[in-house]
Amino acid sequence: xxxxxxxxxxxxxxxxxxxxxxKAGMADNGPVRGTMVILPWGYAxxxxxxxxxxxxxxxxxxxxxxxxxxxPESYLKREAQHVEGFSPELAVVTHAGGEELxxxxxxxxxxxxxxxxxxxxxxxxxxxxxxxxxxxxNVVRWELRPRLFLRTSEFxxxxxxxxxxxxxxxxxxxxxxxxxCYADFMINVLxxxxxxxRKTARERFPGAINTLTCEGMMRDGKxxxxxxxxxxxxxxxxxxxxxxxxxxxxxxxAWTTSWGTSTRMVGGLIMGHGDDAGLRLPPNVAPTQxxxxxxxxxxxxxxxxxxxxxxLKAAGVRASLDARTDTGFGRRAVDWELKGVPVPNxxxxxxxxxxxxxxxxxxxxxxxxxxxASVAARVPGLLVEIQADLLAEATAARDARIVDVSxxxxxxxxxxxxxxxxxxxxxxxxxxxxxxxxxxxxxxxLRQPDGSLPPSEDDPDTIAFVAKAx
RNA sequence: CGGGUUGUAGCGCAGCUUGGUUAGCGCGCCACGUUCGGGACGUGGAGGCCGCGGGUUCGAAUCCCGCCAACCCGACCA
Numbered sequence: 001x002x003x004x005x006x007x008x009x010x011x012x013x014x015x016x017x018x019x020x021x022x023k024a025g026m027a028d029n030g031p032v033r034g035t036m037v038i039l040p041w042g043y044a045x046x047x048x049x050x051x052x053x054x055x056x057x058x059x060x061x062x063x064x065x066x067x068x069x070x071x072p073e074s075y076l077k078r079e080a081q082h083v084e085g086f087s088p089e090l091a092v093v094t095h096a097g098g099e100e101l102x103x104x105x106x107x108x109x110x111x112x113x114x115x116x117x118x119x120x121x122x123x124x125x126x127x128x129x130x131x132x133x134x135x136x137x138n139v140v141r142w143e144l145r146p147r148l149f150l151r152t153s154e155f156x157x158x159x160x161x162x163x164x165x166x167x168x169x170x171x172x173x174x175x176x177x178x179x180x181c182y183a184d185f186m187i188n189v190l191x192x193x194x195x196x197x198r199k200t201a202r203e204r205f206p207g208a209i210n211t212l213t214c215e216g217m218m219r220d221g222k223x224x225x226x227x228x229x230x231x232x233x234x235x236x237x238x239x240x241x242x243x244x245x246x247x248x249x250x251x252x253x254a255w256t257t258s259w260g261t262s263t264r265m266v267g268g269l270i271m272g273h274g275d276d277a278g279l280r281l282p283p284n285v286a287p288t289q290x291x292x293x294x295x296x297x298x299x300x301x302x303x304x305x306x307x308x309x310x311x312l313k314a315a316g317v318r319a320s321l322d323a324r325t326d327t328g329f330g331r332r333a334v335d336w337e338l339k340g341v342p343v344p345n346x347x348x349x350x351x352x353x354x355x356x357x358x359x360x361x362x363x364x365x366x367x368x369x370x371x372x373a374s375v376a377a378r379v380p381g382l383l384v385e386i387q388a389d390l391l392a393e394a395t396a397a398r399d400a401r402i403v404d405v406s407x408x409x410x411x412x413x414x415x416x417x418x419x420x421x422x423x424x425x426x427x428x429x430x431x432x433x434x435x436x437x438x439x440x441x442x443x444x445x446l447r448q449p450d451g452s453l454p455p456s457e458d459d460p461d462t463i464a465f466v467a468k469a470x
Numbered sequence: 471c472g473g474g475u476u477g478u479a480g481c482g483c484a485g486c487u488u489g490g491u492u493a494g495c496g497c498g499c500c501a502c503g504u505u506c507g508g509g510a511c512g513u514g515g516a517g518g519c520c521g522c523g524g525g526u527u528c529g530a531a532u533c534c535c536g537c538c539a540a541c542c543c544g545a546c547c548a
Contacts, residue, residue, distance in 0.1 A: 014542090022481085033539095033540085085546095085547095088546065089546070089547075110548090139548085141546095141547070141548080143546070143547055144545080144546055144547085145542095145543095145544090145546085145547090150548090151546095151547060151548080155548070157548065159548095205548095224548095225547085225548065226548080227548075228548065260548060261548070262548045263548090264548050265548090293507095295506095295507050296506080296507075325506090327506095328505090328506050328508085328509070328510070329506065329507055329508065330506075330507085330508035330509050330510080331506095331508085331509050331510095332508090332509090333507090333508050333509085334508070334509050335509085337508090346507070346508095348507055349507090350507065351507085358507085437545095440543095440544070440545090469547090470547095
C-alpha cells in the first residue's frame, strides 16, 4: 500500500472524499456552482451502473423513452405539492431566441409533469395499461449545498414513470422496483448493504402518497438516500387527466408511480467502500476488474502480459493492460490503487522466470503468486470472493454502527456515530421526528422487524432508523 | 438568509502584523542523466494583472474603503 497518499480522519471525511474523487480522476467541479465534469474513469463506473440497472429495469418490463429537457412552468404548477416541493430549486429559462418568453420554461428537476401530460394522450383504455416507461437523462435542481456526486445542481439519472389501472398494481410495481431493481443492484453489484424501507409522511416525495427508499450507510456513519420509488396515487393522474376506460366501460383515473437512481450512487460507492488509499471497487461494477501491470519490458514479459490480458478477456474478465513502462512501476501501481481496480496483476521478469505472476487484492493486503497458466482459471473465482468480502465488510461496518435506542436523546446520540433504531410509535408519541430534525437528524426509513415494508406508519411494531444524512 | 473562514502558479500553501530591488515553497509539468517489482534522485527549466475596483504613498500582495466569488456549519435535497 502506498503510504501517505491520503490521510483521512473521521472528522474531515468530506475532505477525504473530495481527495479520492480528484486523485482517482473521477470528476471536477463544473464551471457553474454545483455542476460537475465527470472524467473518464468516473464515467466508466457510471456506465457500468447504467448497464446493470438498465438490464434490471427492462426485466421489470419498462421500456426506455425520452421526453424534453424544458418543461412549461404551468405544468409544474398543476400538482400543488409537487410545485411547492420543487419551486425553490428550479432553474427557470425566461429568455430564448433573443426574446423574453411568453411563458417561462423550467429545466426539468424531474419529469413527472411532462410525462403526465403525454400519458394522458397515450392512455385511452385499460388495454393501454400498465404503461411502463423509463428515461436516462440529466436533471437540474438548484440545491443550496452541492457536493460532488452526492448532491450536484445537475445530475445524471434514470427516472421511471408508470401508469396502472389499480392502486394495488401500482403499489406492487413500486415495490418491485425497490426490491428487484434497486436493492438487488445496490447489494449485489455495488456491494452496499442498503436498507430498503418506507419514508415517513414528512420525508415523502412532493406529490407522492408513499415513498420507498434504499438507505445506505457511509463509512462515517451518515446515511445516503440512494434510490427512491414512489406511489403517486391518483394525484398526477388527476392533475394531468390521465384517464382510461375500463372493461366495464367506466372512465377512471390511472394510478401512477415514479422512481429514480442517480450519479449519487457513484458517491455512495466511494464513501461506502473507499479506504485510505482510494477507491475499492466491487468487481461487479469495476470498469476494469483486472489490470495486467507490466513491471518492466525485459525479455518475454511484454508478450506474456499481452497474452495474459487477451486470455483474461477471453475468459469473460474485464481486463486491461498497463504496459506504460516509461512511467515508474510504483506510480502506476498507486494510480490503479486510487482507481480501485479489484485485482492488479503484476507481470514481471523475476516472477516470470519461475513461471509465475502476482495477483494482488485491492480490498485487503495480500498478494499471491500464481502460475501463468492458471491465472485465467483463478481470477473469476477471486472476483467472486472479493465481491462477497466487500459486501460482508460493509455489512459488518453498518451493523456495528446501528444502535437500539428508546428515546429522542438516545437516538440523537446514536446519530453522532451511526444510526439509531427505535420503535416508530414510541418516537411519534413524543413528536420525536420534529425534535430530531432540529438537530439535522431525520428518520431515514421505516421497516418491519422482519425487514419487510410497513403497510402504513401506524403499525405498532414499525421500526424507524434515524441518522444524519448527506 | 443566519453563523464562521478563505481568495497569491495546474493543485496545496507561506509572505501581510511592522509597505521597499527580480513575490517564495511543496507537489505537478518540461529537458538531460542516474534510477525504476510500490508515488526514486540530481541538475537545469517553463509557468503569476498576488479575486475585482478605487484610495493612501516616492513605492502596495502587504495599509484603508467598496464589491465579487468560493468554502464550511444550519434550513432544502436523488
